[in-house]
Amino acid sequence: MGETQYQTVGQPITRTDAKEKVMGRTIYGVDLVLPRMLYGKALLSPYPHARIVNVDTRAARHLPGVKAIVTGQELPYTYGSTIKDRPILARDIVRFAGEPVVAVAAVDLDTVEDALSLIQVEYEELPPLLDPEIAMEAGSPLVHPELMSYSHSYAARPIVNTNICSHFKLRHGDIEAGFALAHDIIEETYTTQMVEQMCMEPHMAIAQADPVSGRYTLWVNTAAPYISRTELAQALEIPMKDIRIIVPPVGGSFGAKMYLKVEPIAVVLAQKTGNRPVKVVMTRAEELTTMVVKGPTKTTLKSGLTKEGKIIARQVTTIWDTGAYADCGPRISRNGGHTSAGPYYIPHISIDGYCVYTNKNIGGAFRGYGVQEVSWAYERHMETIAHQLGIDPLEFRLRNILQEGDENQTGQKVHSVGLKECLEKAAAAIEWGKPSPKSGENGSIRRGKGIACIHKATGAPSSSSAIVRVNEDGTVGLLMSTIEQGQGSNTILAQMVAEELGVPTNAVAVSQPDTDYTPFDSSTTSSRSTFHMGNAIRLACADILEQLKRITAETFQVTMEEVESKNGKAWVREKPDQVLNLKQAIGKYFGARGGTLIGRASYRPDVIAMDQDAQSPKAVPYYMYAAQAAEVEVDIETGKVKVLRLSAAHDVGQAINPVTCLQQIEGALGMGLGGALTEEVKVDAGITRNPNFHDYKIPTALDMPLFIPMIVEVPHRDGPYGAKGVGEPGLAPTAPAIANAVYDAVGVAYNDLPLNPERVLRGIKKQV
Structure with missing residues (x-):
């Protein structure tokens, strides 16, 4: 590593959350307990492929302490990040062993387990399709006969009357001409296995539905609260304004907590519990069956x-x-x-x-x-x-x-x-x-x-937004929706704020992601946060420094062009003794009763589809x-x-x-x-x-x-x-x-x- 020209950036600053985590004081989503909270769980299919003949919940509904039971027949909704192919609870057909069939909310987990044991589901087993190569063959039974009727995003390119839900194709140059010129041709086949992310903290969600306001509040250990809000709104036909997602510290994700997972089940149970929050937490066995894996x-x-x-x-x-x-x-x-x-x-x-x-x-x-x-x-x-x-x-x-400047497989000339x-x-x-x-x-x-x-x-494409707020005493608040999930993002993004505004890193407080208050971020995935949110933060800080220049110009009665600003200070170019720092500027502009400087910015890099x-x-x-x-x-x-x-x-x-x-x-x-x-x-x-x-x-x-x-x-x-x-x-x-x-x-x-x-x-x- 070369020597840095910066004060804070490039420095091995201790993680801002290190002490709390080492001492076991961090409150993760699985630790949250809310007043009057209920507990939810789903009955899972024991079969990889079966028809649901009958569901009998009568005995479970009469069990003391049971507050809500929901079946798939009550939920005409589907969701999915690329193809809306998945019901919240299975309807008519189960397609994998571990698929949720019936959901229950009760006063405690023991009651939930007792209720699940009383639910009777009659299945008609169907032959499972387990080999993707066989599934690709013409005439193979279809896992989703309705595939072409599902709504899907640009990322999915399904092939009609097949089990191929997407075909990605890349062509660069002329492959036949290339092989014709080759001196040697070598061909081999490789396989990878199914692997689970094994986060220390399992998936969880707490949902609370307010029957008066019609608003839903969720506490979720997600890596993408805004994506979860969008998918929930679309799936359940709820306006986005009525969904609030709060993200506590997340105990690992590695991709597993991207897109909707347990949120839909928590929400549909909460809809029936009269403003009582419902908490759903996966067991380790459920993590390995119901939640996502790295597919083979x-x-x-x-x-x-x-x-x-x-x-x-x-x-x-x-x-x-x-x-x-x-x-x-x-x-x-x-x-x-x-x-x-x-x-x-x-x-x-x-x-x-x-x-x-x-x-x-x-x-x-x-x-x-x-x-x-x-x-x-x-x-x-x-x-x-x-x-x-x-x-x-x-x-x-x-x-x-x-090498630098070469054209890669997509035709992009590579840099860095x-x-x-x-x-x-x-x-x-x-x-x-x-x-x-x-x-x-x-x-x-x-x-x-x-x-x-x-x-x-x-x-x-993706984008990030940031709000930087300078308080009356010169300390700084950073509002963003990047998720701290163990990678240290809160620390490095605070370092960037500190670098731009000339304050110590410990003078920067990072707010908890909350879609009601922290601005949009596409997701904390794809190794994008340092680049995307970092650029948004720098632009938001530039907004602050521009305001500082304006206040300095007004204070010393000069034009904006005569003022320079850097590292949280602004001064008159020809009179460097006429200088204001952020704290002084707030006092000059807002007076004795105080005020706040707020910088806002969004960053979306230019790309071509x-x-x-x-x-x-x-x-x-x-x-x-x-x-x-x-x-x-x-x-x-x-x-x-x-x-x-x-x-x-x-x-x-x-x-x-x-x-x-x-x-x-x-x-x-x-x-x-x-x-x-x-x-x-x-x-x-x-x-x-x-x-x-x-x-x-x-x-x-x-x-x-x-x-x-x-x-x-x-x-x-x-x-x-x-x-x-x-x-x-x-x-x-x-x-x-x-x-x-x-x-x-x-x-x-x-x-x-x-x-x-x-x-x-x-x-x-x-x-x-």
Whole structure:
């Protein structure tokens, strides 16, 4: 990192919420208890596909303490972020095991459980459709026969009379001409497994319906309160003005808490409870069945190479299993799809992504929004090509990566490309090129090194708004709807306010997101907050400084043109002793009774929509780049993979807070380690078989190797102080880096995740 020219930006300031969280004082959504609060829960389908023949709630309605029971037949509503295909409670048909069928609210959870046990649902089982490739076949039974009648967004491109709820297509150059020019053509297929986000805090919502005013107030641990408000308003036909969403501190999201989840059930129960709030909290088992997962994928890559080892053509086909409902699957297949050729300069590219319905858990957003899945495929593919061509894997990547000004797969000329430095730093950190010992004391241990790199775009279009308020004593309030969910956004955004207004970071208070009071933000996703909200904050602070200039000009009776302002002060250019700071300006302008300076701004970067071939000169505001390298030990007798060290170099543009960036990277490495080696939602015959922490294997602190996180800074011309984002790309290169190291260690190419001992041992035995 280079030396910063700023006072606050670039400094490793301690997180503003650190003390509260370390001492256990933070009040999360699951901790909230409101007066007269009721508790809600849903009865879930035990079958992946069935017809609902009859629902009998009579016994449950007579149970003392039960205040509301709702069935799907009472709710003629559907919702969905890309396709409005999902009922709040199942009507007539259940499409996955875990789908809510009946909802109950009662005075306590024990009463709720008793009521659910009394509800009788008669089902007629139907054959489940569990394989997305079979689901794509002509004549396959349709999970949603009404697909073409559903309302859908621009992100979804359904194919009539099929289970394909969206087909993403990208064409760049001439793929057939590219393959015709190729000296070598290599084709392989790769798969990723179903993974759950496993946030420490489960999904929750509290809803209160005021029958007099007609207003709804919700407390939700969401990453996107304004999106939730919009979807609720549309689904339940409620004016937006009558929906208020308050977001307490969120205990992790990783994509899981994007779009509507438990809010609809809480609301429809609250509609029947006469102004009593209803709290719905998912259990861990429900998190693994009812809530969204990272859906499985299957990707086939075909690459054409020149004699010199340059990639000239690449064809990619990915099948995305979105499960029973689309959720944001079409967006994932689109956003992951247009990066699925990798961060390489390739003249001829053809990409197809098929988002497919099945009777399985719903595939939704997961940290990286599709990039983790496709980077597994293209980085394993790069390793295979390098070995077949006899080129060092690091050298092969460096020979093909995108450079500043190159045209990428969407036709956009890339800017702020720190990938070369990322690769070189990640490799150097594990002593790339230095041979590893090939066996341990008993001869069963093999060591190897691997490397992988990725690129990721931020979502577009999107916008952020901010309000900055200077109080009479010179302290500052920041009103925004960016969600603090563990990533440190409150701290770095407060740092930007402090930098612009010349106050200490601890003089900036950040308000709790509340759609009645804090201004619009698209969402706290897509590694967009530092860039988008940071720019909005700078513009809002500029508004404050313009007001400060005006007050200074009036105070000293000069023109605005004679006044300069910076860092919370304004002065007359020719008379620098005639100066006012923010506190003084408020006193001069508002007088003894006080007042407030308020700055407002919105930021929406200019982008150009992709055409029918997913081409655009500026499809997204910026790309993020990263590289990771791993050194592993593999026990060839047991198949156990032990990661010894894992380095990660990420191009963040400009680190607003270097420590926060490093923490983001290190946390992502731990998460990526689980997806690489142990984590998998096991679904058998449509039923989740490991819905708990005991059987769903998350690495613990004892499993963590040596992490070597590093920051690369290649400033972006449009970013605040040059900053980009870092939250999502962090775990995408982890699995392929580890798999490539295993390949180096034992000479077996693994194309399927996770790399558990059983799979690794099978590969070793097959080789022998």
